[in-house]
Amino acid sequence: MTTHPAPEGLDAHLVVERGSFRLDVTLTAAPGDVVALLGPNGAGKTTALRALAGLAPLTDGRLRLDGTDLARTPPESRPVGVVFQDYLLFPHLTALDNVAFGPRCRGAGRSEARTRAAAWLERMGLAEYTGAKPKRLSGGQAQRVALARALATDPRLLLLDEPLAALDARTRLEVRAQLRRHLADFEAVAVLVTHDPLDAMVLADRLVVVEHGRVVQEGAPADIARHPRTEYIAQLVGLNLYRGRADGHTVRLDAGPEVSTTENLSGPAFVAFPPGAVTLYRDRPTGSSARNLWRCEVAGLESHGDQIRVELTGDLSLAADLTAVAVAELGLHPGSAVWAAVKATQTHAYPA
Structure with missing residues (x-):
């Protein structure tokens, strides 16, 4: 035996x-x-x-x-x-x-x-x-x-x-x-x-x-x-995370808007991007190459390491990390209307 x-x-x-x-x-x-x-x-x-x-x-x-x-x-x-x-x-x-x-x-x-x-x-x-x-x-x-x-x-x-x-x-x-x-x-x-x-x-x-x-x-x-x-x-590792349904290079979020990605997927999916990938504008940008653009409002600002974490609501709730200089130049404060842009190459989509 x-x-x-x-x-x-x-x-x-x-x-x-x-x-x-x-x-x-x-x-x-x-x-x-x-x-x-x-x-x-x-x-x-x-x-x-x-x-x-x-x-x-x-x-x-x-x-x-x-x-x-x-x-x-x-x-x-x-x-x-x-x-x-x-x-x-x-x-x-x-x-x-x-x-x-x-x-x-x-x-x-x-x-x-x-x-x-x-x-x-x-x-x-x-x-x-x-x-x-x-x-x-x-x-x-x-x-x-x-x-x-x-x-x-x-x-x-x-x-x-x-x-x-x-x-x-x-x-x-x-x-x-x-x-x-x-x-x-x-x-x-x-x-x-x-x-x-x-x-x-x-x-x-x-x-x-x-x-x-x-x-x-x-x-x-x-x-x-x-x-x-x-x-x-997602918060633990410092990412904006959303769930939705993918169709090719687009993920329709459960939260509403679409997100363009470089991955080609079909079916339930997550899409994530870091706060540092978000660019903010006070007026709708005309020359930006970003495929993802949402109208938002500043809900809050707080120090986050050597940057300022900007919490946004609107078309999409998300976080953006900016330098103190950028926040000052944009004149951001709670209630400010902004446009948030993220390039498709800075997103990451994967099956849910």
Whole structure:
């Protein structure tokens, strides 16, 4: 009789019912994969993470890790490491003893646990902070101590709950790069929960987008960025997104107007273009080569990085990114009547 080795990695169908909310999400990942869970507030990301950790019991479904059923395994007995958003370091313990806590809980002796902890802190570039308590650590240092504590138990599943959310912008940039290196070396499965698209795009191999407790789209970061399938995802990756029906190089939008595209499609379709592809005019342009032209009204303006994001309503609701100089030259303000133009070559249409 031939025996087959148990499949490695994560195989989970998480069904959790809490009051009127129902989470129903399938997650699979091979060792070495980093999966990011994305979604708006209340979508169920944290509930999914808690279910994986054993902190939220499954109502139904399955949870297997490296072929072992974990659905009824208590949290402390699961080969799972967790990095919480606020790190949850023990304030009375040094960095060394915080990291040693995990191995001690898994049965390691004090000396062995501290030796392992010291090695992890050195890998994190924190060898000189072994005796420091959390109040003496910066946000970035505390994050790395929390990561070292999670990894010191040699977990087969690493869960990261908004691991960079508590950091300021400058520290976040540095720690994100460090975290990417550590995750690249991690040989088991990592699941990252984040609301930040940049964290997800940089850190994860695959994105799973959850809305209202269900997966609405999953795939490689580049594919999702290029082919968003919901308004939330489009906003996340910074695109104007519409749904309609394609007939050749034209997509008749559900919202009303037509959009000319370079793709030749037939049937239900999405069409998207970045806010930076939109050109605004105060008067109807006569010399523009843009195939798409809509009469709009400025609904609002706000800073967006080094540009101004102009929200428009009218023939089509859309966003346009302009420089501050362009906004001033056009004299834009809420209520301004404008013409919005987009070249067909700057749109992207794909089957719905």
